[in-house]
Amino acid sequence: MWWQIVRRLLIFLISALVASIVVFVLLTLVGDPARTILGTEATPQGIAEMRHQMGLDRPVITQYLSWANGMLHGDFGTSFVTQLPIGPQIGERLLVTLWLVAGGMVVALVVALPLGTLAALWHRRVAGWILSGLSQLGIAVPAFLAGILLIAAFAVELGWLPSGGYVVPAADPIGFLKHMMLPWASLGLVQGAVLARYVRSAVLDEMEQDYLRTARAKGMTVWRAVIRHGMRNASIPVLTVLGVQMITVLVGAVVVEQVFVIPGIGSFLVDSVARQDRLAVQGIVVTIVVISLAVSFLVDTAYALIDPRLRRR
Amino acid sequence: MIRIRARLLVSAAAVALVVSACTAGAGLQPSSSSGGQSTESTPSATGGSTGTETSGTSGPSGSEPAPSDGTLTLGLVLEPVSLDFTTQSGAAIPQVLLDNVYETLVNQAQDGTIVPGLAEKWTVSPDGKTYDFTLRSGVTFSDGQPFTADDAVFSINYVKTKWTVNVAGAMKVVASATAVSPTELKVVLSHPDNLWLFKMTTRIGAMMSPKHVNALATEAVGTGPYVFSNWIHGDSITLTRNPHYWGSPALEKTIVFKYFKDPTAMNNALLTGQIQVITTVQIPQALKQFDDKSKYTIVDGTTNGKVMMTMNDGRAPLNDVRVRQAINYALDKEAILKGAWAGYGTVIGSHEVPTDPWYVDLANRYPHDVAKAKQLLAEAGQTHLTLTLALPPVPYAAAAAPIIVSQLAEAGITVKTTDVTFDNRLAKIFAKPYDYDLTIINHVEQYDVTTVFDGTPDYYTQYTNPEVARLEAEGLAGDNEPFIKDFQQVMRILADDAAAAWLWAFPNLMVADANVHGLPQNAIGESLNVFGLYTS
Numbered sequence: 001m002w003w004q005i006v007r008r009l010l011i012f013l014i015s016a017l018v019a020s021i022v023v024f025v026l027l028t029l030v031g032d033p034a035r036t037i038l039g040t041e042a043t044p045q046g047i048a049e050m051r052h053q054m055g056l057d058r059p060v061i062t063q064y065l066s067w068a069n070g071m072l073h074g075d076f077g078t079s080f081v082t083q084l085p086i087g088p089q090i091g092e093r094l095l096v097t098l099w100l101v102a103g104g105m106v107v108a109l110v111v112a113l114p115l116g117t118l119a120a121l122w123h124r125r126v127a128g129w130i131l132s133g134l135s136q137l138g139i140a141v142p143a144f145l146a147g148i149l150l151i152a153a154f155a156v157e158l159g160w161l162p163s164g165g166y167v168v169p170a171a172d173p174i175g176f177l178k179h180m181m182l183p184w185a186s187l188g189l190v191q192g193a194v195l196a197r198y199v200r201s202a203v204l205d206e207m208e209q210d211y212l213r214t215a216r217a218k219g220m221t222v223w224r225a226v227i228r229h230g231m232r233n234a235s236i237p238v239l240t241v242l243g244v245q246m247i248t249v250l251v252g253a254v255v256v257e258q259v260f261v262i263p264g265i266g267s268f269l270v271d272s273v274a275r276q277d278r279l280a281v282q283g284i285v286v287t288i289v290v291i292s293l294a295v296s297f298l299v300d301t302a303y304a305l306i307d308p309r310l311r312r313r
Numbered sequence: 314m315i316r317i318r319a320r321l322l323v324s325a326a327a328v329a330l331v332v333s334a335c336t337a338g339a340g341l342q343p344s345s346s347s348g349g350q351s352t353e354s355t356p357s358a359t360g361g362s363t364g365t366e367t368s369g370t371s372g373p374s375g376s377e378p379a380p381s382d383g384t385l386t387l388g389l390v391l392e393p394v395s396l397d398f399t400t401q402s403g404a405a406i407p408q409v410l411l412d413n414v415y416e417t418l419v420n421q422a423q424d425g426t427i428v429p430g431l432a433e434k435w436t437v438s439p440d441g442k443t444y445d446f447t448l449r450s451g452v453t454f455s456d457g458q459p460f461t462a463d464d465a466v467f468s469i470n471y472v473k474t475k476w477t478v479n480v481a482g483a484m485k486v487v488a489s490a491t492a493v494s495p496t497e498l499k500v501v502l503s504h505p506d507n508l509w510l511f512k513m514t515t516r517i518g519a520m521m522s523p524k525h526v527n528a529l530a531t532e533a534v535g536t537g538p539y540v541f542s543n544w545i546h547g548d549s550i551t552l553t554r555n556p557h558y559w560g561s562p563a564l565e566k567t568i569v570f571k572y573f574k575d576p577t578a579m580n581n582a583l584l585t586g587q588i589q590v591i592t593t594v595q596i597p598q599a600l601k602q603f604d605d606k607s608k609y610t611i612v613d614g615t616t617n618g619k620v621m622m623t624m625n626d627g628r629a630p631l632n633d634v635r636v637r638q639a640i641n642y643a644l645d646k647e648a649i650l651k652g653a654w655a656g657y658g659t660v661i662g663s664h665e666v667p668t669d670p671w672y673v674d675l676a677n678r679y680p681h682d683v684a685k686a687k688q689l690l691a692e693a694g695q696t697h698l699t700l701t702l703a704l705p706p707v708p709y710a711a712a713a714a715p716i717i718v719s720q721l722a723e724a725g726i727t728v729k730t731t732d733v734t735f736d737n738r739l740a741k742i743f744a745k746p747y748d749y750d751l752t753i754i755n756h757v758e759q760y761d762v763t764t765v766f767d768g769t770p771d772y773y774t775q776y777t778n779p780e781v782a783r784l785e786a787e788g789l790a791g792d793n794e795p796f797i798k799d800f801q802q803v804m805r806i807l808a809d810d811a812a813a814a815w816l817w818a819f820p821n822l823m824v825a826d827a828n829v830h831g832l833p834q835n836a837i838g839e840s841l842n843v844f845g846l847y848t849s
Contacts, residue, residue, distance in 0.1 A: 035739050038402060038478065044744075046477060082395045083530030089546060148577070155585045163581035165571075166548060261571075261578050263547030270574075273545065275394050276736060 008300055019289040020071070023066050027278050037081055037277035054080045067282065075090045076283040081275050085282045089268065094287065096166060097264035100187065100256070101249050102289075103180055105242070106187020108195050112238075115192070116199025119233075121222060123204060132200070138193020143252070147186035147259040154182060164261035183260045187253070191245050198241045201231075201235035209233070235306055245297035247292045377849040378830070380554070384567040385829065385846055388579040388588040390595065392572040393550070396541065397529035398516050404757065404839065407516040409550055411840035414455075417518035417534035418446055418465065418498075419510060420695045421838045425668050427510060431460065431520055431536065432498070441505030441790075446498040452559040454522045467523045469500065475526075476517070480657040483512040505790045508760060515759075515839050533740035536843040538563040548572065553841070563830070564847035576708075583609075583676065589829050589848070592824035592841060595653035595708050603824045610825045613657060614834035615668055617759040618819030620658075620709055620718065622702070623752050625813060627775025630695050631750060637811035639689035641679035648681075650817045653712035658817040663804040664762045666818040668835065671800035675808040680690035686724040699727040703752040705738050710753040713816060717753075743773045748837050756820050759837070761791070762800070766807055776812045 034050035051057050055066075070077055076087035115131055122128030155163035161181050171174040203226060206212060215225040254266025265284060272280035350773040391405040398406040412420070430436075432446040452460040456553040488503040502509060512518065525534040533541040539552035549571040554563045571588055573579035576595040580602065582588045594600060603609040624631045624640070631637060646660045659667055662675030682732065690696055702718070704710045718728045728751070733742070742749045756765055765774055768782030781803055788799030807813075821836040831845035 032735075032736075032740060035744070036736055037400070043479065046479070050477065081401070083397060083400075084395070084546075093547065103825070151581055155580055159585065162587055163585040164578050165582070165587055256573050259578060259581070261548070261573055261575070263545060267547050267574075271392070277394070 004304075005301065008297050013295055015293050016286070018288055020068060020286050023282050023285045023289075024067065025060070027189035027281060028060055028063070029144070031277040032280050033080065042131075066096070067279070071283075071286065077279045079094050079277050079280050080275040081127060081280075085108070086280050090265065090283055090287055093265040094291075095262060096262060097250065097257070097266060100178065100183055100253055100262060100264055101246060103184035104187030104191060104249060104253075104256075105246060107184050108245070110191035111188060111192030111240075112199050116196040117203050117226065119196065119200040120203035120207065121226065123200075125279070131196075135193040135196040137188055138219075139197070141190060142255075143186050143190045144255040144259050146190055147182065147256055150182045150186050151259070166262045179260075183256055183262060186259075187249060187256055191249060195238065195245065198238055199234065202237045203230060206230040206234045232306060236303060239299055239302060239306070243295050246295055250291065251288060262309040317805040323502075325698050329453040333381070354542075364381050376566055378849070380562045380564050380566070381831060381847065382566045383848055384569060385565045385590070385843075385848060386549075386569040386571050386588045387574055387590045387592050387814065387841070387843070388582055389570050389575070389841075390579075390591050392547070395530040396533050396544075398478070398519075399471070399481075399526075399529055400478065402478045402480070403474075407839040408841045409552070410533050410535070410541070411516055411519060412537065412838070413539045413552055413840060413844060414533045414537045414541055415519035415521065416537045417514050417520065418448070419514050421511070421514040422429050423837060425670065425837060427514060431465075431516075441507075441792075442502045444499070444500040444502070444510070444578045445493075448498060449498045449559060450496050450498065452536050453538055453556070453557055454470055454525075455555055456522065456524070456534050457557070458522060459495075459525065460520060460536050462498040463495070464522060465498045465520055466490045466492050468519065468521045471523075472517050473522065473525060477537075480515070480517055482515055483509065483515075507789050507791070507793070507796050508763070511760065542567075543781050563844040565843070566666075568843045570841075570847070583824060583826070586826075590823060590825040590832065591829055592823055594824060599659050599821060600655070600822075600824065606827070608827055610827050610829070610832075612821065612823040612825070612832050612834060614821035615659075616757065616819045616821045616836040617666055617668070617761075618755045618757045619661060619666060620713070620753070620755045620819050621662060621664075622634060622713075622814040622816060623731070623774055624773060624811075624813055625747060625750055625773075627747065627770050627777065628750070630693070630698060631700075634810055635689045635693040636695055636698070637814075639686040639693070639695075639724065640677065640721065640726065641725065641811045641814050642682045642686035642689065643721050644679075644814055645681040645720055646676070646816055646818075648720070649713055649716050652716045653709060654817065654820070658820040661815045661818050663808040663815060664756075664766055664813070665804050668837070669760065671797050672805060673801050673804050675804065678808045680810070683724050690725065695728075696725060698725070699729065700750040702730045703738070703742060703749045704730055705733055705735060705752070705754070707755070709755060709819070713753060746828045747773045747775055749773075753816075757819070759768075762803060762807075766803075766812055774813065776810070778806065778810065781806055 032047070033054060034047045034054060038046050038050060055063065066126045067077065074087065076085070076090060078085050115135065116299075119128050119131040119135070122131070151163045154161045162179050165179055167175040167179050207226065207230065209230075212225050212230055215229055216222065220228070251266065254270055255263055256262070257267045265288070267289075269281065269284045271277075272284060389408070391403070393401075393405040393409060395401050396406060396410065399409070402757055411417070417430045418425050419435070420430040421490075422428045431449055431452060431559070433449050435444055435446040437444055446465070448460075448462055448465065454460055469484065469487060471488065472481050476484075486502050486504065486506045486509055490500045490501075491499045493499050520536060521529075522534050525532055536559065538555055538558045540555045541550075542553040543551040549569050552568045552570075554566045556562070571582070573582065574601070579588070579591055579595075580599060583591050584602070589807040599609060603611060624637055626632060626637070650656055650658055650660055660676040661667075662678040663673070665672050690698060702714060704714055718730060721728050742752055748813070763785050765772060766776050766781060767777070767785065768778045768780070772779045774803070782801045784803050784806075788796045788803070791799065821834070824830055824834055826848075828849045829846065830849060831847055833845070834843055
């Protein structure tokens, strides 16, 4: 198991390095940040001067090394466009998105676990078909559409919840919850529907296993047997999907962020791309890559915790 | 729809302006008719007008509103990338900071006339080169330091030496700026320039403190009625009332500029009370949901925006005036305005808006006439013309393009549309080799004809006409009356040459809660003035 963790860590580090190079090289190929800053009336001399100021006239390798060196020391640099340090901004925006994703995934789990399990247990009944149909529908609805519909119903029509915006939880916990309800619901319901499909098939798989038949033969009800023994085994494929979903949502949250006007990391990335803020884009993408790698690393480690068979290797 | 009258821009501060303005124009070249009722008699650009009575800043009928501790939240589209407009171009920063946080020596009133700001009066020498400003005394920056003529000299020189954005070029004409005394400023121009004083109402005229120019991106220290308070990046900027403001205090204590990328999200925010004003309506067709006059006010005023289809005048086949005229004849501009912008705005026929002092109505210079268009194309030998239309990601371009394409098709012109990002637009269209046929743009700067159509091939329109260059130079340097005549002539020549296909003057469309008052009817300058806003 320790070897596995070390191996994973190595993969993690190499992937991060490769990602940083790819991101850096790709971004040097597109556009000219100096021109973007100076706008529609820029003069060629002005652009050349700005390029020099920004260090864009240095060789690409020098640019990469000085940037990567800063990153290793936790210094994401100061944006030439906004003239603000990038690291603290990434932290600020990331925290917002993490709240959004975490809440959304909790909702997804709360929806998916009972729904998927019931759909599996009732798979021969009408109720089971209805549940499957509902989750199918949930998969078909994109999160932003769910968001727009939820806003139309609960914010505009009924006036129960705000239509968007973000409140810092420390400043106003109740306001924070109110503002996050609808975003969590729109992320969670859609992701929950996807997850429910996996829960259903995982539970169905386990229901056919010998150990469950044994448990039932010993007098357990189907429910008890599935919950006591089946869930733990079913959770491995579900966990894999959950990990992938979390990464997808982290990046894909930008759409929900736009609909609900939430200043998360996704919006930050889109804004930075739009304003050709190359340093910020590099910093954000590398951060997201590192988080994604960390999540898969954690998921892999979690397998070992859930399944003792994997621990022994 | 309720039209908020211009005079609704209520500000107690304006009273001070009106009072002082009575002395402002002394010794200037002849200005407007007494009372300054009409805009045509005085080019605002020449400055020194006494026409503050029409500045749109008189009080409402009824009692004067008192300053309140309330918060007003405004919805906007483009968030600034930093607070530093000396190095960052674009409209987003001055929209928030100019006039609200940073003030200028002179201001532009709602009717376009120039009125006192930090300078309570000024005189211009007969040769049009020397400006003597008398500054207000008792003005302080928000850090407590007094504002003096030395700061004004510093600010003007700072534009000349340190600003990197292109608009700073307008300050090159200044030969020297001297502080004669703490309240007396003398500015000498190298040659007379009728637009210089007007330019001083824009961002380049912002008066800054030498102590704070090293942190312009994150701090904004000015003399204005509001101070910069807080910025949640990606979300909102907050201004709060400046308790030590030299004029009457701002009416609303806190103003929040909240940014929305999605127009529907902004509409929802107004419907649910999270914001009180939509400052720019992006989908006029969606205004129907705010029809209830007891709840919402719709402001329909003017801006300086000229929505136009620019043609590459320097490249075949569009370098042939007959082809450009044919395109203008083929377009039914009224239909375009109706279809694309729900009829809000005014059809224009040259590089002008109706509030320009030299405005001549040329909207009907090319009446919709497909037969005439075909005939001109035949004369030019372009019966099978194919052109590309580059579309930037802006709502008006997306809305107008399909209508333009189908109208031009009727005249036998095939138009292929391509999408272009803002970056590509800068790199390929606005820079050499100006690689495009047609594009749609809203040129928002006031009086920008001298940039966009300067008569030389040095800008992306590539319109070349020595006569236009001569008239513009002569107008800028000359006396008031020939100045206007020269520019009117420029407008006519541009229209005759079909230098572009101008579409409509962009409207200032806002929606607000019915209890919000003091919204400016016309978006004239670069700022979104908030010090006159209040709620009832």
